Amino acid sequence: MAFYEQPIHPKPTTFLSKYMISFDHKVIGKQFLWYGIFFLFVGGLMALMIRWTLAFPGVPFPVIGKALFPETGGVIPPDTYAMLFTMHGTIMIFYAITPILIGAFGNFCIPLMIGARDMAFPLLNMLSFWLAVVSGVILLGSLFTPLGAAAGGWTSYPTLSTLVGSPGTGQTLWSLAIFILGASSTMGAINYITTIITLRAPGMGYFDMPLTIWGLWLTAILNAIFLPVLGAGVLLLIFDRVFGTTFFLAGAAATSGSGDPVLFQHVFWIFGHPEVYILILPAWGIVSDLLAFFSRKPAFGAKATALSMTTITILSTLVYGHHMFTTQMSPLLTQTFMTLTMTISIPSAIFFANWLGTLWKGSIRFTSPMLFSLGVVFVFGLGGLTGLYLGTVTTDLYLHDTYFVVGHFHYTMAASVLLGGFAAIYFWMPKMFGMMLSEFWAKVHFWITMVGLNGVFFGMMMVGYAGMHRRLYNPFVYEFMQNMIPMNKMITYSAYLMGAAQLIFVVNFVHAIFFKKEKASDNPWEVGTLEWTIPSPAPHYNFDKIPVVKCGPHELGNPNLTTGRDFQYQTENLVEA
């Protein structure tokens, strides 16, 4: 039987072809990683400014405050505060999480884990990265426009986001940047979907794929279907702002005719709810794999996990209305959306139980990727359960737009994805850069992050439950909020602790890449998926001979193994008694 001959790129020789305009999925993955880490830093700094304002209203921001806000003597002004939370959300979601989980690990892992030499369309892949750069430059540029960056929230609801709510070019540039980034992500999605369907190594069925690949594949499908919906929405928003159309203007805001501001909310959330799964699915997949790898046993119910992820993907397209319970929707609709939302609990519970089943009676190795994966299990459990209160109409009417929402979505989207991303970095570091990160400092990084993170996000849920609203510059002007000042200080201290912990990671990461002498071995974690059958770091052609897959990705702890290892490679026949 003959198979498609995958071409081998010529070995890059110049700096330009090696690091800049590379077609190699591994280099593009690393480019996305640096891109994401850079924006993680920018977005994180913004988060610290937001937290500073909420803990110490009217106090100048330390160290860089005077340089950034000279007119107010270092105090963050109210309009800047609105820009900060808008840009923080936008940057973290679209420019940090998406590039790291999907851009970096999607690119890096997909060909390696399915046994391919590269993506199906390497040129498209490269264009996708550089388009993301263009978008990032536009977004950062918007910070320096005369009236400042977008300030209508990451959801940019009209009329906040129309010329009435935000004059100036900041919001227009924001919309443009999101549109371009959407184009970049869909280009990536075309690549991922096609690659996974067509370039799996001979013998690899869909259920022989690691769950990481399942997560990335489902994410790519959601991206391809729903990013264009957001694209259409922001395009019309741009038209409203630049060409004077009236799609989202109504009442006194419209000079004539009548648009519909709420329509944007529908369009935004038709995309927006799948987007939260776009962000979390790769992390779910990675964690599902890592839990099995470090429990030294097969993933419990791997097929059921893959199928429940697929079910969630499908259901996620039908529930967006739970973000809009307070828009005077008909009760029939709110109840429908509530019921559909609750059905997501069923597949979620299945794969969550599977995670626990994987851990049950495993010979757990508490390596750094495992610690971060266990962290994901904890924070995602908490984030998922608090979602039930927001998906229920009766409780949501009270909790809507409070810090409870902020805490909830940070647990699911920020904490889970961040910890999942770190698990992935620690795990694939040897294959990406040929170096191991220091395990000791990784564990220190984990524990401090975990303490800080729970202080921040659990604290947020508590002040939210007490009635603190999102997006208020100074909530303590309300008398009933005065009691919440100490709690907000605690959240802010936790945030600074969490921020400081990331410096440990940065030092560890930079040291390993640039200064560390000893190379990592080919398979330091003793895992059998395809990327561990090749040298570390992966050579530019990946596999000199395309592997033939003979068993699943989680064949660990098989009692019939006689090779002296407790795992087997996917290229080996399944050992049976």
Added chain:
Amino acid sequence: MRTQAEVNSQYMLQANSIAMVVVLIMFGMLFATLFLGYAVYRLTAQVWPPSGMTALPLLIPAVSTILIGLSSFFLWNFETQYKVGAKQRLPLFTSIFFGLAFIASQFVLWSTLKSQGLFAGSNIFTSIIYAFTWIHVGHMVMAVIGLFYLLPLIADKAELKPNRVINVAKFWHFLGIVWLLMFFTIFVI
């Protein structure tokens, strides 16, 4: 037993057609969102078309429909012959000609609307007409570039690249269908 070359070209065909399905779903979702918005505006409006609006021109969009239809037809003609190895130049040139004529007809449409006092900001219906046609023409420009990209293939010595023709044609026909939907929902009913 298939030769390696056959296997390779078989693979390329498969990968391209999967990618093209994804591409068409993506652009389909973009336009579907626009139509969804249009449906919401129209179904929730008290009066439609918005009061004080003069009748829309029907002749120019009808001509546009014929132009884009002819263009699609000739491209289809070119494609079927190319797939059996015949490099027919005339159908491709004709298709490009009608495609450009369609784009020109859209400019005529816009200036006619303006001469009737219907501007993008006049009311929600004119906003829809302008925005939809702008977005559609934007895609048409990309697709025309795609057609130009086929020109090197009809040189005598050029090797056969049916994949490229099939993909460009799919996108072109897709835009034809979108226009047809726009024509009926905006101008006819």
